[in-house]
Amino acid sequence: MSIRVRFAPSPTGQVHIGNIRAAIFNWLFARHHGGEFLLRIEDTDRERSTAEAVQGVLDALAWLGLNYDAPPVYQTAQLPRHQEAVEQLLRAGHAYRGSKGDEGGEVTFFRMPGTDITFEDSVKGTMSKKAEDLKDFVIVRSNGTPVFHLANVVDDVTMGITHVIRGDDHVENTFRHIALFRALGVPVPAYAHLPMIVNAQGKPYSKRDGAAFVGDFRAKGFLPEALFNFLALLGWSPGGDKEIMTRREMIDLFEFKQVKSSPAQMDMRKFEWMNGEYIRLLPEEDFRRQFRQALESAGALPSGTDELYFNRVATLMHSRTRSFPESPALVAFFFREDFAWDEKVVKKRLHKPGAAALLAAMRERFSGLDCFTADPLEKALHALAADKGVEIGEIIHPVRVAVSGLGVGPGLFEMLEVLGRDRVLSRLATALALHGGNESGA
């Protein structure tokens, strides 16, 4: 029998990373075995389900490249089948009607078999529950609508699901679901319950802990390939030392044997590192596009900026970008004159004894250059250092701060070349005017 799995989110909000990781594992498992990966929208909670949320699920899957092999199944459209199943259960004596609580009306209960239930979980091992801990439960509400357990199981039957891969929070439900499958007289699927993603306190990872939804990562400019890779490795370890893997490699290696059963914490620092690895792998044009997007959304890119100039800045930044959110602050000086000054660096580099004099001399020599490109600029700087008998760093650092306001950035000479003569000379003059008289410590 061919393998069929499904991702079955309820469209009641944004797609949580724990959820999407379940989708990733389902997808990986299906692709590994050449099976089918299906999507089912569990929209039976009419109160909370929204069309926007459905679109959110579709977008998240598309963004991460989690393609499904058949059109999405909407649970609300399966109502007739749910009702049929209930009739069948009623006829066979597996279900009965009754009242519960003080809400009045009549609900339909599923009658648990009265025996212990055991199943093999692909990640958690043998799971067992005693009969006395398994109570009858409602499968149809007093208003006639089926409850999750019933709908979920019946849909899995109609969709021919062979393996149910979902979050750890569903383990307890599994015993009821197995009883349901048996009562319906159909094969019980195999199960794999994934550990939860938790925060530093061991609590479920939530919005309070930072980016918690797929949309958050996307909005911040993280790459889908990086998120996919990172999430796949949260709880799953193919052994070996390789962590940056292609989809093909992940598909080939994926097995539940290597999925851990303990919860994992999302380490944003490691994720940013991985994102940086993927950024470096990006084709230049792709990098430019996303780089531009990051700057534009942060309002750091003035309209009318020269295309070529922008491209040169992008090239300079490609190899040193770990995540797009950090970009605006690092390159603002390329695009505007009122960039921020890092006061600590200003103090350290510009207020240093002798810095102003060197800066002034450097400006003088730069202004005399015929060709304002990296090579001549570098030669001029080395020459000045030699003439003054100072380390080149004594000049490099003040120049960098003077033109960028920062202590870090691309290689200085390439950076000066891209900035161009006008910006460089005027900024050096400005820096001298602002800080030239501030030398301290001597």
Next chain:
RNA sequence: GCGCCCAUCGUCUAUCGGUUAGGACACCAGGUUUUCAUCCUGGUAAGCCGGGUUCGACUCCCGGUGGGCGUGCCA
């Protein structure tokens, strides 16, 4: 409360009775004849506690502690 589950560096993890407990991120130090980043080299850092079983336990068993999940006419 009851039921189920989980427990290796700060984090993600390898280990499947015998290892100097390995790797990755982060961090620290040095190098790559300018910073930062990249890259290279080196370093700090771990088996929750207590009992067993065994010649020998991170690994198996029991208990404790801590944490998670479940206990809906939500999904």
